[in-house]
Amino acid sequence: MEGTNGHNPSTDKSTYGIEFVVSCAPNSLLRSFSPYVGGVSAFSWSTLAFPRQLHNHINMADKFALCLPSSSKISGVTFLGEGPFYFTSFPNLDLRSILSYTPMVRKDKKSLGYYIGIKKISIKGISIPLPSLKSGSVKLSTVTLYTTLRSDVYEALVSSFSMATKNIPRLKAVQPLSLCLKSSAVGSVKRGFLVPKIDLEMESGKIWTISGDNSMKRVGNGTACLAFIDGGLKMKDAIVIGTFQMENNFLFFDLGNEKLGFSSSLLSRGTSCGSFNFTYVLEL
Numbered sequence: 132m133e134g135t136n137g138h139n140p141s142t143d144k145s146t147y148g149i150e151f152v153v154s155c156a157p158n159s160l161l162r163s164f165s166p167y168v169g170g171v172s173a174f175s176w177s178t179l180a181f182p183r184q185l186h187n188h189i190n191m192a193d194k195f196a197l198c199l200p201s202s203s204k205i206s207g208v209t210f211l212g213e214g215p216f217y218f219t220s221f222p223n224l225d226l227r228s229i230l231s232y233t234p235m236v237r238k239d240k241k242s243l244g245y246y247i248g249i250k251k252i253s254i255k256g257i258s259i260p261l262p263s264l265k266s267g268s269v270k271l272s273t274v275t276l277y278t279t280l281r282s283d284v285y286e287a288l289v290s291s292f293s294m295a296t297k298n299i300p301r302l303k304a305v306q307p308l309s310l311c312l313k314s315s316a317v318g319s320v321k322r323g324f325l326v327p328k329i330d331l332e333m334e335s336g337k338i339w340t341i342s343g344d345n346s347m348k349r350v351g352n353g354t355a356c357l358a359f360i361d362g363g364l365k366m367k368d369a370i371v372i373g374t375f376q377m378e379n380n381f382l383f384f385d386l387g388n389e390k391l392g393f394s395s396s397l398l399s400r401g402t403s404c405g406s407f408n409f410t411y412v413l414e415l
Contacts, residue, residue: 137215138222139412149188152179165203174273175243176386182211183386193387196226197273198397198404201344201378205405216381220402226381229400230392233333237389245271245384247391248334249370252288255327259291268369271382271391275373277308277348279362284369288329292346292357295327308348308356317355318343323398324355340395345376379403 133140161168173180174195178187186193192213200207210216215225236246249269252259262283280288289310300313318325324343331339348358358375381404383392397403 133411135210137210137217137225139408139410141412149184151181151184174384175245176237177243180243185211186386194383194385196381196383197377198381198407199273199374199378200404202405205403206407206409207404208407214383217408218397218402218406219408220406221400226394227383227392229394230381230383231333231335231337231339231394232385232390232392233335233337235384235386235389235391245391246368247271250332250334250336253330253332254291254295256330257291257295259287261287262369264369270368270371271377272371273374273377275371276375277358277360278373278376279360279366279371281366281369282361282364285359285361288359289357292327292329299326302354305350305354305356307360308350308358309361311350311354311356312347314349314353314355317347337393338395339393341376342396342399344398345378345380345396348375 133142135141161170164171174182174197177183182191182195183193185191191211194211194213196208196210196214196216198208214227216227217223217225233247236248238246247269249264252261264284293310296312296317299316302311302313304311312326324347326343326347328343329341329346331341333339346358347355349355360373362371379397381392381394381397385392394400397406
């Protein structure tokens with residue numbers, strides 16, 4: 132594990148000699164992962180999760196940041212601890228200064244997942260007619276690719292997005308995505324997707340904006356599809372936010388204060404999750 136001053140990685144001797152709790156598992160458990168994956172590290176409320184073990188052993192702040200890239204060819208970054216956090220695009224801008232916050236919800240002491248509350252969803256400033264979302268019914272998941280919605284929530288979102296994009300030519304659906312548009316009519320690779328933004332109003336009143344690069348997926352043959360999945364009526368959680376919607380969003384998990392910091396898309400600010408300077412420097 133490497134240390135950092137927020138700008139570059141460096142040697143970190145603070146973790147030398149620590150006896151972490153780990154376990155071995157058969158290779159069969161890794162078959163569903165990329166061939167480059169050598170193991171799995173837990174990031175959860177559990178006291179055995181990696182960030183919490185560090186917190187308990189060396190009194191590191193009970194916080195971590197996650198920034199996922201939009202391509203496997205680009206390195207994203209995870210920070211453990213308080214910060215600060217800097218990217219090369221804006222070397223003097225601590226990313227914590229651009230974050231909005233909302234409470235994280237623990238359903239009970241046995242619940243290990245990260246949950247937040249969403250009061251409403253809007254497209255082009257118009258609220259989507261949704262059933263009441265119970266507090267803590269929105270889960271953040273790094274093992275779910277596309278945000279998955281309970282059927283009633285999904286149908287309301289797709290219907291509203293379809294209405295907001297009614298002048299854009301439709302193309303045949305590409306499973307598991309159902310609403311697909313002519314990609315040349317909604318933008319380009321360089322400019323991104325010019326489609327209506329989806330605003331999630333958090334329990335705190337702050338807005339997490341999902342722009343076109345996080346709502347539309349290029350699937351080939353001149354087609355781009357709305358990247359949300361129908362999870363059926365029996366979903367345990369009404370909404371599970373997946374990694375596609377997290378890409379190039381800076382997320383700061385403050386476990387001690389039970390709150391989530393979020394940036395919305397960094398692309399709108401001229402930077403991305405691939406902008407950390409991985410040039411190694413001498414011990415800090």
